[in-house]
Amino acid sequence: YRCEYGGATPEECAERCANAIEEIIKFQGPDSVAAVIAEPVSSPLGAVVPGPNYWPMLREICDRYGCLLIADEVITGFGRTGKMFACEHWGITPDIMTVAKGITSGYIPMGGAITRKPISDAFIGSERVAFRHVITFGGHPVAAAASLKNIEIMETEGLVDNSAKMGRYLLDGLEELKQKHTIIGDVRGLGLFCGMEMVKDRQTKEYFPAEAELGPKLTQGFSSNGLILRGGDVMNIAPPLCVTSGEIDEIVSVLDRVIGQTARDLGAE
Numbered sequence: 001y002r003c004e005y006g007g008a009t010p011e012e013c014a015e016r017c018a019n020a021i022e023e024i025i026k027f028q029g030p031d032s033v034a035a036v037i038a039e040p041v042s043s044p045l046g047a048v049v050p051g052p053n054y055w056p057m058l059r060e061i062c063d064r065y066g067c068l069l070i071a072d073e074v075i076t077g078f079g080r081t082g083k084m085f086a087c088e089h090w091g092i093t094p095d096i097m098t099v100a101k102g103i104t105s106g107y108i109p110m111g112g113a114i115t116r117k118p119i120s121d122a123f124i125g126s127e128r129v130a131f132r133h134v135i136t137f138g139g140h141p142v143a144a145a146a147s148l149k150n151i152e153i154m155e156t157e158g159l160v161d162n163s164a165k166m167g168r169y170l171l172d173g174l175e176e177l178k179q180k181h182t183i184i185g186d187v188r189g190l191g192l193f194c195g196m197e198m199v200k201d202r203q204t205k206e207y208f209p210a211e212a213e214l215g216p217k218l219t220q221g222f223s224s225n226g227l228i229l230r231g232g233d234v235m236n237i238a239p240p241l242c243v244t245s246g247e248i249d250e251i252v253s254v255l256d257r258v259i260g261q262t263a264r265d266l267g268a269e
Contacts, residue, residue: 001048001185001186001188001197001205002205003016003017004017005017005020007051009051010049010050010051010052011051011052011053012051013051014050014051014052014053014054014057015051015053015054015057017050017054018053018054018057018058018061021036021058021061022061022065025061025065025067026065030065030066030067033065033067034067034068035062035067035068035069035070035095035096036058036061036062036067036068036069036070037070037071037072038058038070038071038072039071039072039073039075039076040055040071040072040073040076040081040085040086040087040089040090041075041076041081041086041190041193043075043076043193043236045195045234046188046195046196046197046234046235046236047188047189047190047193047194047195047236047237047238048188048195049188049189049190052090054090055087055090055092056090056091056092058092059092059093059094062095068095068096068119069092069094069095069096070094070095070096070097070098071085071086071087071094071096071097071098072097072098073085073086073087073097073098073099074098074099074100074101074111075101075102075193076193077097077099077101077102077103078099078101078102078103078105078150078151078154079102079154079159079160079163079191079241080102080163080191080192080193080238080241081163081167081190081191081192081193082160082161082163082164082167082190082191082192083160083164083191084160085097086190089190093116095115095116095119096113096114096115096116096119097113097114097115098111098112098113099111099112099113099114100112102150103147103150103151104143104146104147104150105150107146107150108142108143108146109143110140110143110144110146110147154241157242159241159242160241162241162242162243163191163192163241164191166192166239166243166244166245166248167189167190167191167192167193167194169245169248170189170192170194170237170239170248170251170252171187171188171189171194173248173249173251173252174187174189174194174196174237174252174255175187176252177196177252177255177256177259180256180260181256181259181260181263181269182202182263182268182269183198183199183200183208183259183262183263183266183268183269184196184197184198184199184259185197185198185199185202185205189237192238192239192240192241192243193236193238194236194237194238195234195235195236195237196234196235196237196255197233197234197235198214198218198232198233198234198235198259199233200212200268207233208233208266208268212266214231214232214233214262214266215230215231215232215233216231217231217262217265217266218231218232218235218258218259218262219231219232221257221258221261221262222254222255222258225254225257225258226254227251227254227255227258237251237255239251
């Protein structure tokens with residue numbers, strides 16, 4: 001929707017973005033670049049899903065220049081995008097995955113790094129060469145127990161599959177809202193990780209000015225209608241993986257009412 005390199009299609013934008021990373025590696029010198037780290041789906045930009053060729057290109061570039069590929073799956077991991085890990089959508093295996101959040105569903109803090117065997121093997125050795133990653137709360141048994149039970153529930157209740165199914169249903173609802181409200185410039189998403197971008201002008205993709213207070217108006221409207229969602233130019237809409245179609249209907253209904261009223265208040269509809 002806003003390709004920094006002027007790509008006209010998702011595939012073209014993905015190729016240009018990947019090529020830009022390659023150029024930086026070449027400029028810095030491959031020997032000085034340890035790794036490339038990226039989110040499979042960008043959260044700060046509002047659930048931006050890359051073109052299908054982006055991650056395969058990153059994998060190939062990192063292999064060619066001897067860099068590690070690190071996938072930041074802190075938000076996208078553990079079913080959020082309709083797969084256990086978002087990288088599965090593109091059939092690639094990173095060298096390292098960072099994980100947290102969904103590993104315990106947020107019931108207790110826990111994070112970790114999952115690596116390929118050649119990397120983890122480097123941490124194992126004699127007492128003199130072993131990687132002693134000692135932190136105060138590291139390896140906490142309560143966090144580990146919560147994580148194991150959380151993953152068990154995800155598997156037994158089919159929550160990853162539900163994320164894929166309900167994610168498509170949610171995105172269909174958001175697409176209908178886009179057709180109805182002109183201040184919605186774009187909707188996108190993967191699984192139950194969807195984004196919505198609000199604009200003053202669809203043609204120019206211009207945002208509302210700060211003095212319009214779009215974000216506070218939307219946030220207040222959502223709250224008054226029983227929906228916990230942070231309003232703004234870009235919004236992430238990510239219900240829990242156990243969400244039902246009826247609950248999604250409620251979410252879309254509140255979005256419809258609040259966005260419509262806010263647009264009228266701003267003279268934009």
